[in-house]
Amino acid sequence: MNDTKTVGSVLVIGGGIGGMQSALDLADSGFKVYLLDSAPAIGGTMASLDKTFPTNDCAMCVMSPKLVECGRHLNIEIITWADVESVRGEPGHFSVKLVHHPRYIDVAKCTGCGLCVANCPVRNIPHFDRDAGLPELKEEDSKRITGILGRRKGQRGPLVSVLQDINDEYHYLPEDLLRHVAHHLEIPLSEVFSLATFYNAFSLTPRGKYTIQVCLGTACHVKGAPRILDALERELGIRAGQTTGDRLFSLEAVRCLGCCGLAPVVTVGGDVFGEVTQAGIPAILAEYRKAVEVENVEIKA
Amino acid sequence: MSKLKPEDLERIAGPSAGGITKITVHMGTCGIAAGAEKIKDLLLAHISEKEPADVVLSTSGCAGLCSREPMMTVERRGEAPVRYVDLTGDKIRKIFDTHVLGGNVVEECVLPEVAEIGFFGKQQPIVLKNRGLIDPGNIDEYIARNGYRGMAKALTTMKPEDIIGEIKDSGLRGRGGAGFPTGKKWELCRKTHSDIRYIICNGDEGDPGAYMDRSIIESDPHAVVEGMVIGAKAIGASHGYVYLRSEYPLALRQLEQATEDAREYGLLGDDILGTGFNFDISIHRGAGAFVCGEETSLIASLEGRPPEPKIRPPFPVESGVWGKPTAINNVETWASVPQIILNGAAWYSDIGTETSKGTKVFSVVGNVKNTGLVEVPMGITLREIVFDIGGGIQNDKAFKAVQTGGPSGGCIPESLLDLPIDYEKLSEVGSIMGSGGMIVMDENTCMVDVARYFLDFLRGESCGKCSSCREGTEVMYEILTAICEGRGKPEDIDLLIEIAGAVKAASLCGLGGTAPNPVLSTIRYFRDEYEAHISAGRCPAGVCKSLINYRIDEEKCKACMLCVTTCSVSAIRGEAKQPQRIDPEVCMKCGACSEVCKFDAVIVE
Ligand SMILES: Cc1cc2nc3c(=O)[nH]c(=O)nc-3n(C[C@H](O)[C@H](O)[C@H](O)COP(=O)(O)O)c2cc1C
Ligand code: FES
Numbered sequence: 030m031n032d033t034k035t036v037g038s039v040l041v042i043g044g045g046i047g048g049m050q051s052a053l054d055l056a057d058s059g060f061k062v063y064l065l066d067s068a069p070a071i072g073g074t075m076a077s078l079d080k081t082f083p084t085n086d087c088a089m090c091v092m093s094p095k096l097v098e099c100g101r102h103l104n105i106e107i108i109t110w111a112d113v114e115s116v117r118g119e120p121g122h123f124s125v126k127l128v129h130h131p132r133y134i135d136v137a138k139c140t141g142c143g144l145c146v147a148n149c150p151v152r153n154i155p156h157f158d159r160d161a162g163l164p165e166l167k168e169e170d171s172k173r174i175t176g177i178l179g180r181r182k183g184q185r186g187p188l189v190s191v192l193q194d195i196n197d198e199y200h201y202l203p204e205d206l207l208r209h210v211a212h213h214l215e216i217p218l219s220e221v222f223s224l225a226t227f228y229n230a231f232s233l234t235p236r237g238k239y240t241i242q243v244c245l246g247t248a249c250h251v252k253g254a255p256r257i258l259d260a261l262e263r264e265l266g267i268r269a270g271q272t273t274g275d276r277l278f279s280l281e282a283v284r285c286l287g288c289c290g291l292a293p294v295v296t297v298g299g300d301v302f303g304e305v306t307q308a309g310i311p312a313i314l315a316e317y318r319k320a321v322e323v324e325n326v327e328i329k330a
Numbered sequence: 331m332s333k334l335k336p337e338d339l340e341r342i343a344g345p346s347a348g349g350i351t352k353i354t355v356h357m358g359t360c361g362i363a364a365g366a367e368k369i370k371d372l373l374l375a376h377i378s379e380k381e382p383a384d385v386v387l388s389t390s391g392c393a394g395l396c397s398r399e400p401m402m403t404v405e406r407r408g409e410a411p412v413r414y415v416d417l418t419g420d421k422i423r424k425i426f427d428t429h430v431l432g433g434n435v436v437e438e439c440v441l442p443e444v445a446e447i448g449f450f451g452k453q454q455p456i457v458l459k460n461r462g463l464i465d466p467g468n469i470d471e472y473i474a475r476n477g478y479r480g481m482a483k484a485l486t487t488m489k490p491e492d493i494i495g496e497i498k499d500s501g502l503r504g505r506g507g508a509g510f511p512t513g514k515k516w517e518l519c520r521k522t523h524s525d526i527r528y529i530i531c532n533g534d535e536g537d538p539g540a541y542m543d544r545s546i547i548e549s550d551p552h553a554v555v556e557g558m559v560i561g562a563k564a565i566g567a568s569h570g571y572v573y574l575r576s577e578y579p580l581a582l583r584q585l586e587q588a589t590e591d592a593r594e595y596g597l598l599g600d601d602i603l604g605t606g607f608n609f610d611i612s613i614h615r616g617a618g619a620f621v622c623g624e625e626t627s628l629i630a631s632l633e634g635r636p637p638e639p640k641i642r643p644p645f646p647v648e649s650g651v652w653g654k655p656t657a658i659n660n661v662e663t664w665a666s667v668p669q670i671i672l673n674g675a676a677w678y679s680d681i682g683t684e685t686s687k688g689t690k691v692f693s694v695v696g697n698v699k700n701t702g703l704v705e706v707p708m709g710i711t712l713r714e715i716v717f718d719i720g721g722g723i724q725n726d727k728a729f730k731a732v733q734t735g736g737p738s739g740g741c742i743p744e745s746l747l748d749l750p751i752d753y754e755k756l757s758e759v760g761s762i763m764g765s766g767g768m769i770v771m772d773e774n775t776c777m778v779d780v781a782r783y784f785l786d787f788l789r790g791e792s793c794g795k796c797s798s799c800r801e802g803t804e805v806m807y808e809i810l811t812a813i814c815e816g817r818g819k820p821e822d823i824d825l826l827i828e829i830a831g832a833v834k835a836a837s838l839c840g841l842g843g844t845a846p847n848p849v850l851s852t853i854r855y856f857r858d859e860y861e862a863h864i865s866a867g868r869c870p871a872g873v874c875k876s877l878i879n880y881r882i883d884e885e886k887c888k889a890c891m892l893c894v895t896t897c898s899v900s901a902i903r904g905e906a907k908q909p910q911r912i913d914p915e916v917c918m919k920c921g922a923c924s925e926v927c928k929f930d931a932v933i934v935e
Pocket of ligand 2: 250286
């Protein structure tokens with residue numbers, strides 16, 4: 030064989046969005062392409078992104094046509110779940126040795142229905158380094174978290190209850206504690222965060238002494254609640270979702286406190302105020318400011 | 331306390347001590363917000379000061395008429411109960427001296443007869459029959475008003491099939507929104523083969539503007555417990571969950587107390603009433619997500635999984651909590667059950683319309699005179715609810731629309747006020763029954779702004795699983811915002827209708843499936859308002875900030891300077907004792923001046 034004649038096939042290593050695009054371009058220009066990925070499927074990281082810079086396009090919408098095209102292209106052969114062991118030769122004449130990991134599934138028969146995934150009894154394999162990287166806790170925090178976890182021991186599906194307990198004690202969810210919760214309950218940290226960020230009752234940043242909730246429910250809305258929220262934002266100098274610099278008030282917008290008959294409704298530290306007007310706001314806040322001052326004076330005395 | 335037997339219920343219910351004067355302060359969350367706590371303390375002080383004989387002070391849940399809170403009821407031996415409203419410290423002293431001690435009703439503080447008849451006259455309390463009359467923390471008072479009698483009947487004299495038959499015959503439909511026949515749901519659940527079955531009480535009440543579930547649990551928690559035991563017997567369930575909204579701390583406390591008391595009395599737990607039936611309830615606190623009200627995501631949340639809805643089938647009656655058959659019903663549905671069993675299916679199905687039987691609780695709120703919870707027979711007209719019970723529009727403004735069904739519902743205009751309310755009629759006009767929120771809107775409500783409000787709510791609450799719902803609500807919100815800010819284009823209305831169709835068709839659960847309703851119904855009935863925003867750059871109701879200006883009517887201004895001191899940006903200026911003027915350059919349109927003006931001199935245009 031003439032050594033200078035090059036072979037018309039290409040190996041693309043890595044089946045992410047870049048790899049797929051290269052494979053498609055090469056295949057369209059007539060090359061035979063081997064598309065290799067070490068994961069069980071091509072696609073890479075992009076599938077887990079929501080939006081992409083700078084156009085804010087939905088990631089899946091960009092990549093799914095390419096996935097399908099790669100799968101169907103007659104010039105592309107996809108090799109997944111395999112690593113490169115060695116590469117020998119020179120440009121035009123490479124031979125590559127691959128290690129194919131066992132899949133335990135007959136790819137020719139699998140239809141991708143996903144039933145086996147739902148039925149596999151082994152779940153919740155922590156995806157982070159088990160013990161390494163767990164943050165140190167203060168002794169008091171450590172005691173509290175052990176107490177909370179102990180109380181919920183044996184409860185089925187305890188995660189939400191544990192988060193609620195932490196939220197009740199700390200008024201927010203400190204990240205270090207969440208890492209410990211994930212570790213102890215053997216739940217992926219991502220799942221802990223997905224719940225912690227899903228529910229409105231949880232906050233990942235510290236809150237003030239008093240949480241002010243402004244109802245923006247329908248009944249309150251038609252009675253001018255948005256103006257009340259604006260007025261509170263001006264008065265406190267913060268936006269909804271933020272906490273004042275002195276850590277006294279956190280401002281939150283909520284949807285219906287179940288007192289719609291008294292709309293518009295505002296609660297401060299759990300106390301409910303009905304039929305609130307913009308002009309009445311300073312008086313309400315003053316009471317809580319005073320209460321804190323009194324407390325401080327007592328502490329000093 | 332010892333465990334009760336069926337005959338013990340009669341004993342507790344028998345004539346109590348009697349011959350006493352009972353003062354009941356109504357302390358639901360709404361009452362407390364209006365100052366009921368202070369009223370109670372004052373009464374206690376009076377009692378300990380005067381030490382009258384035979385006066386009992388009791389508390390109860392909400393009495394229903396929230397706009398006249400704080401309220402209390404005084405019941406002297408052998409006399410009809412008297413309802414006092416809008417209480418203050420002075421009034422309490424007077425009522426205590428004149429009525430409680432002296433026996434003469436203080437007429438000027440009593441709820442006037444016109445309002446009494448208007449608000450309470452057309453109501454037919456079944457679910458709310460105990461509201462304001464019993465102390466929710468006292469199980470004996472519940473039993474004394476026929477409580478747990480329906481359960482005793484079901485457990486001792488009826489077979490599970492009989493109970494299901496009775497509920498089916500009564501025509502009871504789910505009160506949580508969709509109106510699925512309850513008896514049929516129970517039957518399906520019972521028929522699914524399994525060793526364990528569960529029931530769930532859906533107390534997630536996410537619909538902003540509806541609060542009947544909170545009120546039922548706060549004022550009559552045992553009705554829910556009793557209903558669940560009956561349902562459990564019928565279905566063959568051994569455990570029940572109550573999923574309660576996180577925003578309702580008082581309801582949580584009442585329900586915990588109620589289940590504890592019921593357990594001590596042997597009305598819950600093992601061997602209920604000595605009949606050998608075992609059933610217990612655990613309470614689960616929500617964490618604030620609207621989509622958790624949807625049954626499949628509620629179940630996911632209960633199991634500690636991310637609360638995303640699932641494809642149905644399988645329905646929860648086939649595979650629910652922990653994969654077992656589960657019957658899930660709304661608070662109000664459960665609370666209706668004891669009455670139906672006690673009084674019979676025929677009694678219940680006599681009330682209501684052809685397809686919708688019984689009564690429904692509505693929360694009549696917004697711009698009406700009497701706001702509160704009302705329980706009316708199905709088939710009543712909207713006009714009766716808004717004008718007879720609600721007393722008409724506040725400040726005698728003009729009626730514009732009533733919104734039913736929460737974020738999944740729609741706005742109903744004046745021309746349809748004579749519509750008899752039932753599940754079918756409401757969906758015919760583009761709204762739904764929903765959980766019973768009824769927000770009345772006057773001429774100063776902008777319908778485009780209302781649609782925008784609901785879309786803002788929904789885009790925040792969409793769980794994000796279906797892109798049609800996640801992106802569709804977002805895009806509709808953006809278009810509506812543009813219209814409200816005067817950037818709307820003529821083709822926007824048709825675009826909205828087109829997107830609405832796509833979101834409706836392509837979303838998995840009811841949230842996305844009904845999300846376009848607020849937009850479609852407002853376009854259907856109030857298209858002219860959309861057009862005014864887009865082509866004339868005007869907000870007819872004077873709500874949308876970018877399209878309005880505040881001005882002071884020089885004829886009406888009395889130069890009281892109240893607005894000048896209120897304005898936080900000093901936009902109002904003028905010479906002393908002369909009509910004032912608003913500087914449009916400085917004004918940030920917060921509306922504080924029009925709120926404080928006593929002479930209606932601030933004009934919005
Ligand atoms: C987005 C969404 C929110 C819902 N929210 C509630 C709710 O807050 N309370 C409720 O009882 N049902 C709610 N439902 C209805 C439930 O899915 C379910 O149909 C109901 O609890 C069944 O009880 P029922 O037959 O007694 O009505 C909601 C449904 C959807 C789609
Ligand atoms: S809408 Fe504000 S309390 Fe219900």
